[in-house]
Amino acid sequence: GQLIIPRKATDPPVVFHWLPFVGSAISYGNDPLKFFFECREKYGDVFTFILLGKRVTVALGPKGNNFILGGKSITFNAEDAYTPLTTPVFGRDVVYDVPNDKFMEQKRFVKVGLSTDNLRAYVGMVEEEVEQYMNKEATFRTFQTNDINEWGQFDVVKVMQEITILTASRTLQGKEVRANLDKEYAQLYNDLDGGFTPINWMMPNLPLESYRRRDRAQKKMSDFYVDIIRKRRAGNPEAEHDMIAALLEQTYRNGEYLKDHEIAHIMIALLMAGQHTSSATGSWSLLHIAHNPDIADALYKEQVQNFGTPDGKLRSMTYEELRALPVLDSVIRETLRIHPPIHSIMRHVRDDVVVPGTLSNPGKDKTFIIPKGHFVMASPVVSQMDPEIWKNSEEWDPLRWSDPNGVAAQAFKTYLDENGEKVDYGFGAVSKGTESPYQPFGAGKHRCIGEQFAYMQLGTLISTVIRNVELRIDAIPEHNYHTMITMPKEPRTISYRRRKFD
Ligand code: HEM
Incomplete structure (x- = not known):
């Protein structure tokens, strides 16, 4: 087995894996949701995994979604990440x-x-x-x-x-x-x-x-x-x-x-x-x-x-x-x-980026820096299925959206986008448009x-x-x-x- 040690003290933790190039491609590819929940258990909301030679840093939860989807489009770049496919x-x-x-x-x-x-x-x-x-x-x-x-x-x-x-x-x-x-x-x-x-x-x-x-x-x-x-x-x-x-x-x-x-x-x-x-x-x-x-x-x-x-x-x-x-x-x-049809949203990191302390390790003073050249990944489905946020999160229950006391009842607060147009970011309880546990259509600049x-x-x-x-x-x-x-x-x-x- 190969124990990957973060290259710098400020690097986010790296998910343990046996094969150097393949990394966690198999477990991520077979069931990304299970993989993310298991990693969160071990490493917290921010960690890096190896995906066929690429270093991918994941940030989970509403704050992680906000960090990645609300990030500057120059630093977290979608073109670099998607263009070989699209x-x-x-x-x-x-x-x-x-x-x-x-x-x-x-x-x-x-x-x-x-x-x-x-x-x-x-x-x-x-x-x-x-x-x-x-x-x-x-x-x-x-x-x-x-x-x-x-x-x-x-x-x-x-x-x-x-x-x-x-x-x-x-x-x-x-x-x-x-x-x-x-x-x-x-x-x-x-x-x-x-x-x-x-x-x-x-x-x-x-x-x-x-x-x-x-x-x-x-x-x-x-x-x-x-x-x-x-x-x-x-x-x-x-x-x-x-x-x-x-x-x-x-x-x-x-x-x-x-x-x-x-x-x-x-x-x-x-x-x-x-x-x-x-x-x-x-x-x-x-x-x-x-x-x-x-x-x-x-x-x-x-x-x-x-x-x-x-x-x-x-x-x-x-x-x-x-x-x-x-x-x-x-x-x-x-x-x-x-x-949600899209389980992973990717960006390529063009400059070193500091992870906000509230996201990486609440209550501690260690700061993570995501190095230039990594990819970052948001996975809104993780917060959409989080049992800490949703009652009976695994259960398909449309009625939860009309329960006046449910988490989902706060949904659909409306925000104005850059052009002054109304945008439904869902789950508007928080002030920032991109911080939300419900984002099947993404958020921020690249939103659907x-x-x-x-x-x-x-x-x-x-x-x-x-x-x-x-x-x-x-x-x-x-x-x-x-x-x-x-x-x-x-x-x-x-x-x-x-x-x-x-
Ligand atoms: C972007 C989901 C249907 C056009 C996105 C993103 C998500 C998403 C998650 C963000 C991707 C990212 O940030 O990298 C969905 C879902 C759909 C849906 C769940 C249906 C249930 C559609 C349809 C159209 C469309 C019908 C066109 C008619 C777009 C466009 C973007 C986008 C143009 C912008 C990409 C960007 O700015 O980088 N969609 N989509 N989508 N979607 Fe959709």
């Missing part, structure tokens, strides 16, 4: 392939495309796509049985992946993408996705066929979008409510419009950012609903009470109505607490801007499914941490039966 997939000149201030401008452009006005227009489209999907004429025939007395089965991840891409392309991505979904686009997407794995991130330059396929697909996908963009520019670009329409109109601070390939690459980035995060959250939500008949019942009743009509049918809902459904909202919120879109998409999807079918499953699957996004392991087959309307 640039080959998204393409050049966007997101982490540009200096952070340019990406922040691009993020602002994307926000325009995710405006409330657009989200209002999307609810009906998502509902229609899900309805169609569940009917016989659907492109994908996963729902084999329409007999109201018969139970059918479906693989929840497969179904959620298909519904997510159908609804995202119908809304954000635009009609041209939707029209090409069952053609070449799907194959390109799969090839790109095959290049968006932890292996690609750790080892960006392997001479593997999957890497070549990824590169070919990136080029073709980019050309596909550029073609749409050129046709739009030549025609009537304002006619659509989608992201391409919004991006065509934006200008950088220097007055320049986005170039065709920049719009194309932002579209690919949004596809990758939204696809697995939403389909994973949709899958875990349906699994828990299927496992909890009481909550399923409450969800259905909420639909009937709000949207029931005299003829016994359920009418469509508006975006505002969708956002005002407490049971549905807390189902998604609670699912994201236990199953897809949250409202995801709630719209998932809320409409879950409502539509619940209106049509009853769901059942015996057990909640375990987590698969080997993919970029935390997915349920097999078996994950849900039984369903169509509801009777009389």
Whole structure:
């Protein structure tokens, strides 16, 4: 065994491991949550572990989240950490392939495309796509049985992946993408996705066929979008409510419009950012609903009470109505607490950084310094599952969000961001926006801007499914941490039966 001694007295403690280069890659990779809880027990909230030759310093708990996610974007740098993974997939000149201030401008452009006005227009489209999907004429025939007395089965991840891409392309991505979904686009997407794995991130330059396929697909996908963009520019670009329409109109601070390939690459980035995060959250939500008949019942009743009509049918809902459904909202919120799709958030350390004493070792006077060249890692899921913070932390209990005495009751205090816009950081009991035990969408400068879109998409999807079918499953699957996004392991087959309307 190799006992790694911190190189300097100020270095954070290093997690014990047997293999020099591999370090703790196996235990971290198999179950990061278990690994973090065990390390916290031994070393406290701040420690360093070896991950395939990289030195990664973790800071846990709400204070650790705040330290990393609220840190300066120059010192804790996202581009350095992510670009080997993202640039080959998204393409050049966007997101982490540009200096952070340019990406922040691009993020602002994307926000325009995710405006409330657009989200209002999307609810009906998502509902229609899900309805169609569940009917016989659907492109994908996963729902084999329409007999109201018969139970059918479906693989929840497969179904959620298909519904997510159908609804995202119908809304954000635009009609041209939707029209090409069952053609070449799907194959390109799969090839790109095959290049968006932890292996690609750790080892960006392997001479593997999957890497070549990824590169070919990136080029073709980019050309596909550029073609749409050129046709739009030549025609009537304002006619659509989608992201391409919004991006065509934006200008950088220097007055320049986005170039065709920049719009194309932002579209690919949004596809990758939204696809697995939403389909994973949709899958875990349906699994828990299927496992909890009481909550399923409450969800259905909420639909009937709000949207029931005299003829016994359920009418469509508006975006505002969708956002005002407490049971549905807390189902998604609670699912994201236990199953946040992203378990680790990374930055690269560009300068030595002093760890605040309150975080590293409360009550003692030893100061840790994270050396330049390390990576830092935040894992909000650790505080989201912390039994010291949450009552019955392991239990999926949407009702905790409406318990007036619960920890979660303090959630959703609103903060203003740099641009004076309202941002829901969740859990606003503390003064700093980034210090919170509930951060499934991250925090600070790199915080997610897809949250409202995801709630719209998932809320409409879950409502539509619940209106049509009853769901059942015996057990909640375990987590698969080997993919970029935390997915349920097999078996994950849900039984369903169509509801009777009389
Ligand atoms: C950033 C989670 C859906 C676009 C993030 C981050 C998290 C996250 C944790 C922070 C990453 C970091 O700090 O390194 C989620 C979850 C989603 C979701 C849980 C769904 C349930 C979406 C969707 C879109 C999107 C649908 C686009 C339509 C983005 C963008 C960023 C981001 C542009 C900014 C990255 C940066 O500034 O570095 N998301 N996301 N996300 N997400 Fe999401």
